[in-house]
Amino acid sequence: METILDIIRGFRAADGEVLRIDGAVAEPFAAVDPRKLRVEAAAGASARVVVVHTAPDLSVLEVELAEGAQLELTELFTAEAFAEVSVKQAARSRCRLTTVQLSSANASYRIDLDGADAENELGGVFLAAGSEHCVVKLRTGHNVADCRSNSYVKGVAGGQAVGEFSGLVYVAPDAQRTDARQQSRNILLSETARITTQPQLEIYADDVKCSHGATVGQMDAEAILYMRQRGLSESQARRLQIEGFVGDVVTRCGIEPLCGAIMELASAKMEKL
Amino acid sequence: MLKVHNLHASVDGKEILRGIDLEVKAGEVHAIMGPNGSGKSTLASVLAGNEKFTVTEGSAEFLGRDLLSMPIEDRARLGLFLGFQYPVEIPGVTMANFMKLAVNEQRKFRGEEPLTAAEFLKLMREKSAVVELSSKLTSRAVNEGFSGGEKKKNEIFQMAMLDPKLAILDETDSGLDIDALRIVATGVTKLHTPQNATVVITHYQRLLDYIVPDVVHVLYKGRIIHSGDKSLALRLEKEGYDWLINEYDK
């Protein structure tokens, strides 16, 4: 964890209540335990923002993207924070959200695609161990025609942990040519863990491509056996499989060396699952 | 190297192996043949340590140690390699990551230093040449989206990486076209040395054209009912198993 904090100290601090972004900003912004943060990206602006939750706080995040703006927002939870994130996207804007929960956490995302050709992509992962409780809530509103969204949330629960995903894709009347996808994939590791998932669609337009899927399953026992035959211990084989399952989401922020540090933290957590 | 004595094993209360006796010495190649359902794959699984099967009687010694008391990974680290009939796909786990862990676990077991990244990559390159495995495949997830032939080549590639003392190849020839069969068989032959041994489980003589066995065993109803030299395999190819089975069933 210290490594991560060290890394983001090198980023630009987003410590005020409002972060305004004009033009293309290469260097990432970072905020640690923000109570309230509003990110406004001007037309055509682009930036990356990292938010780390290290304390059990309430956190409200508002993001507004003007036409053609691009934002990558990565949230990391290492303490049980309640985070409410709302994202409003104007025409042709792009938003890429990542949420990584390595402890109990409750994150809810409300995404409104308000301008044509807006695009939102959300990747989420939670690793719940012991008696932790991880919650990811998501509402993706396709309020106008010709927007795209793609969400995938992967969950792993061990011990007596509880993992919850609830997602809704809303397609407004006349939001034609919407392309919305939502996936919830989960693995239960123990007899006492529990996963609940509610992938929902509410559609009021007919010319749309909407799909959602949800699975809850277990570790692939055959794969574990296979890896053990090649000399890996059972816990290594398990960790490898979990890494294989969630690795793409954990590392999707792409900001090195932060990305590697998050993966290391996640791998350490996997050993405890 | 491997001494199996009166091995009995069952799955879900059903006895499949009913007294196997088998001795494999360093430098030897054994072939185990037999009709479907005779217990060939079960023998391989039991020796590798698949917990689905319960050993009810008998013993197995590997390199002087009690094989049956060891967990599956320790058997592997000691040098027992099982080439799976149906290699499993492991999404998201890259071949490189997987093999690096496997090789280093084995080294740790033997009290050796782990390989550096550079050494490991060099080893990967070298060994993938043994079975003409494209480097593209080694950068992909384990067996994911591999063709049947690629999966089998990948098994032999891993065998090359891990350099086992005893390799048990379970129907490695099944589902291979003639070119893939040649590549796989040549790979196995290249890896064979006077210090290691190979047990080939197969249905067909054709694999044995490439991998010439010292001993051929016929497994039937969970027992080895006949053993002979390589000419036995040729006779089985021509005449089938009936002459042996009829004699045994009497």
Next chain:
Amino acid sequence: MAENEKDILENIGEQEYKYGFTSDIETETIGKGLSEDVVRLISAKKGEPEWMTERRVAAYRHWLTLEPPTWAHLTIPPIDFQEIIYYAAPKPKKQLGSMDEVDPELKRTFDKLGIPLEEQMALAGVAVDAVMDSVSVKTTFKEVLAEKGILFCSISEALRDFPELVKKYLGSVVPYTDNFYAALNAAVFSDGSFCYIPKGVRCPMELSTYFRINAAGTGQFERTLIVADEGSYVSYLEGCTAPQRDENQLHAAVVEIVVERDAEVKYSTVQNWYPGDRQGRGGVYNFVTKRGICRENARLSWTQVETGSAITWKYPSCILAGDNAVGEFYSVAMTNNFQQADTGTKMIHIGRNTRSRIVSKGISAGRSENSYRGLVRVAKGAENARNYSQCDSLLIGDRCGAHTFPVIDVRNRTGVVEHEATTSKISDDQLFYCNQRGLSTEDAVGLIVNGYAREVLSKLPMEFAVEAQKLLALQLEGSVG
């Protein structure tokens, strides 16, 4: 061409239900409103045993403490439960002398659906007794069942003739505490069907309420109880494809199914109640509670084709209590105009190695709202439970809604649950392709809709499937020109 297709698709949504309500049924009523006295009076009029009366009263008292459920994706106008007549002794429908007196439109529908003449007569209220063949069919039918020891009668008869069986099973799967409408039904149910298949018996024919169509108008609070004893099998059909006329706006039926060890029950429904007019006036509210419990190695399969009713609230469910039990739910729900449907299933995995499969096909047209709502729960002890759900929506026109609300709750790590959903419309390319091969757009739409629903329709008994297929096409017919 494109313009024409657009018109056609829009017209599909404008389709009028061809038959309104008829009100020529004479009834003996006990006045509007509901009270404990009314509940006791219903029980007395039916000559029920005391325990039954007390159960009704207990249900009524519980009902008073409940509120109507509001969680469904439905807009339900307030219902004044004191404005409803809870007891209407069924008198035979006014009988017509011959088929000539039957509404020619109705007759045309029957022909379209391919319903045999004598059944048409029965359904249209023509005195079937006049038809010799029908009587003999009915008699043979009863004889065959009696020979096998199968009991198939009305709930009232069952209460009189087999009170112990009814006492044991009634309310055992859907207790009156289950929900608002189930409580109401338990208090005031008028009649319904009772079916008992003895141990090891395979019912040799499809059992259908069809055969009793004239014997008793089952009314708005229907109660069905099916018990399949160990190792038995029955296929049960409810409803029929012909348009159902009914006085009553509110229907709150309860269906309970007990599937004992190694037994199998197939329950098929085709629901075609009056859906209201094109402005959304009138139409039946169909608030149904259907549930079955499966013991060890038992199998329960629900298949439904829902095309009628103004509002449908219905979740046929399976409690997979025994090891290796199997539950299935196959559904086609079609809504048009202002119809609203919120339907789906619950699969509760309790036993080990239990399996369930859900296939839901929603078709929305007009300004209708069509929702799939489902729950798949894998309880702690349900080792190796498996579920696969597939929920597809087809939208016809751009003013309707199609929604999917699944809940997956897994508490056992060996459980594997998969859910998939897609949404599609009838594409111009598909229509163009069919047109190019010489099909009219109307036929093409019918073809595509039937293709879309085929997986479900194929689960229906053969004759029923053919009728249901024609029904879906018929719902879309008349949209051209």
